[in-house]
Amino acid sequence: MTGMIDWTTDYDIFSKEYIENPFPIWDDLREGCPIAHSDRWGGSWLPTTYEDVTNIARDPERFSSREIIVVPPAEAPGSGAYGPTPGAPISVDNPMHSWTRRQILPAFAPRAVDELEVFTRAWCRELMDVLASKDEADIAVEYAQQIPAQVIANMLGVPTNMKDTFTKWVRNSLEQGLTDPELRIKTRAELQDFFMDEIRKRRATGSTDDLIGELVHAEHDGEPFPDGLILGMCGLLLIAGVDTTWSGIGASLWHLATHKEDRDRLVQEPELIPSAVEEFLRAYSPVTMARIVAEDTEVNGCPMHAGDRVLMAFPAANRDPKQFDRPDEVIIDREHNRHVAFGAGIHRCAGSNLARMEMRVAIEEFLARVPDFELRDDAEVTWAGGQVRGPRTIPVRFNKKIGH
Numbered sequence: 001m002t003g004m005i006d007w008t009t010d011y012d013i014f015s016k017e018y019i020e021n022p023f024p025i026w027d028d029l030r031e032g033c034p035i036a037h038s039d040r041w042g043g044s045w046l047p048t049t050y051e052d053v054t055n056i057a058r059d060p061e062r063f064s065s066r067e068i069i070v071v072p073p074a075e076a077p078g079s080g081a082y083g084p085t086p087g088a089p090i091s092v093d094n095p096m097h098s099w100t101r102r103q104i105l106p107a108f109a110p111r112a113v114d115e116l117e118v119f120t121r122a123w124c125r126e127l128m129d130v131l132a133s134k135d136e137a138d139i140a141v142e143y144a145q146q147i148p149a150q151v152i153a154n155m156l157g158v159p160t161n162m163k164d165t166f167t168k169w170v171r172n173s174l175e176q177g178l179t180d181p182e183l184r185i186k187t188r189a190e191l192q193d194f195f196m197d198e199i200r201k202r203r204a205t206g207s208t209d210d211l212i213g214e215l216v217h218a219e220h221d222g223e224p225f226p227d228g229l230i231l232g233m234c235g236l237l238l239i240a241g242v243d244t245t246w247s248g249i250g251a252s253l254w255h256l257a258t259h260k261e262d263r264d265r266l267v268q269e270p271e272l273i274p275s276a277v278e279e280f281l282r283a284y285s286p287v288t289m290a291r292i293v294a295e296d297t298e299v300n301g302c303p304m305h306a307g308d309r310v311l312m313a314f315p316a317a318n319r320d321p322k323q324f325d326r327p328d329e330v331i332i333d334r335e336h337n338r339h340v341a342f343g344a345g346i347h348r349c350a351g352s353n354l355a356r357m358e359m360r361v362a363i364e365e366f367l368a369r370v371p372d373f374e375l376r377d378d379a380e381v382t383w384a385g386g387q388v389r390g391p392r393t394i395p396v397r398f399n400k401k402i403g404h
């Protein structure tokens with residue numbers, strides 16, 4: 001086993017080792033103890049094979065989504081200022097899951113995403129104008145982090161100058177907030193006050209021009225969606241859409257900064273960028289979600305009890321050698337790549353078209369202006385992990401720039 005921790009019985013998803021390099025840990029577990037357990041952080045199970053993870057994801061009756069955070073809730077459900085604010089569709093089961101998901105899907109359909117591509121590309125170019133005027137930059141902070149919050153603000157119809165506040169809220173919910181419940185509660189209150197104001201504005205003007213407006217005017221069984229539900233859905237869209245995609249863009253650029261042959265190949269053959277995006281998603285999958293066991297059950301011989309938490313290690317499943325040939329190699333033109341970075345089953349990511357577009361456009365625009373770059377110093381790179389894994393600092397030196 002790796003390091004001092006016995007990963008089979010005492011894994012710690014917030015340890016530095018797990019955040020920085022979880023791959024050998026998952027490989028060991030998959031071989032020796034494919035479903036590990038730990039009492040840390042409220043206790044949980046950690047399945048690591050593709051088969052177990054996808055089977056659980058496709059069994060929402062036995063594995064509930066009522067708590068999808070990898071640690072226990074910070075407070076009792078419904079105890080915030082606005083009562084119950086379910087983050088539907090991700091943190092509700094059926095029947096509510098299906099009608100709340102149906103409501104948001106059109107906003108993420110291919111045609112809607114094509115329209116957003118124009119905005120996203122223009123924004124990436126604006127960011128690259130600033131970056132390419134320099135010789136060095138932190139491309140996690142100055143580029144990757146700047147893209148998804150701007151795009152989601154545009155979709156929701158809130159001022160894009162809120163993007164830094166959004167980023168702070170997301171980090172305080174899903175990064176620092178996971179191990180600091182007080183911060184999580186405080187952040188949720190700020191976020192909900194903001195969205196409640198936005199909801200009131202849409203009610204006053206009758207506007208349906210944006211996603212919040214659509215939710216305000218949505219109906220189920222002839223009744224408008226309650227405020228708490230709209231609040232929960234807005235919060236989810238913000239949180240689900242920001243540091244997931246920012247981590248995906250960051251990990252892709254980190255890979256390109258450290259692998260000259262892949263960088264050169266994508267510059268020469270930009271038509272490979274979509275398949276490279278799939279491979280980056282597989283190899284550096286950012287997202288782990290949780291499930292709650294609904295009734296006593298068994299998975300692959302492992303007994304689980306009602307109320308137990310199960311971590312959906314989609315990133316570990318994506319490195320399973322039974323499913324992927326040479327899983328630890330990043331092969332940017334990999335042919336068979338049925339990765340589960342976006343999950344599987346009824347909760348499969350609703351924003352996957354948008355996420356893929358943002359990653360593709362971000363890489364295209366970056367390489368078009370900076371075709372050659374490298375890490376300034378490996379030791380300066382930092383990663384966040386736990387629920388969403390991705391680089392948070394990537395200082396690089398630009399070796400070649402175009403257009404300046």
Ligand code: HEM
Binds near residue numbers: 091248288289340344
């Ligand atoms: C690279 C970026 C992204 C990754 C890796 C990712 C990953 C995931 C995963 C693994 C799930 C399934 C969760 C589960 O099974 O419990 C999920 C669900 C979801 N994602 Fe994403 N996501 C990304 C970007 C986005 C974006 C940009 C949005 C939209 C703003 C979004 C919205 C959602 C929603 C609404 C759900 C819940 C779907 C449901 O429960 O039916 N995601 N995502």
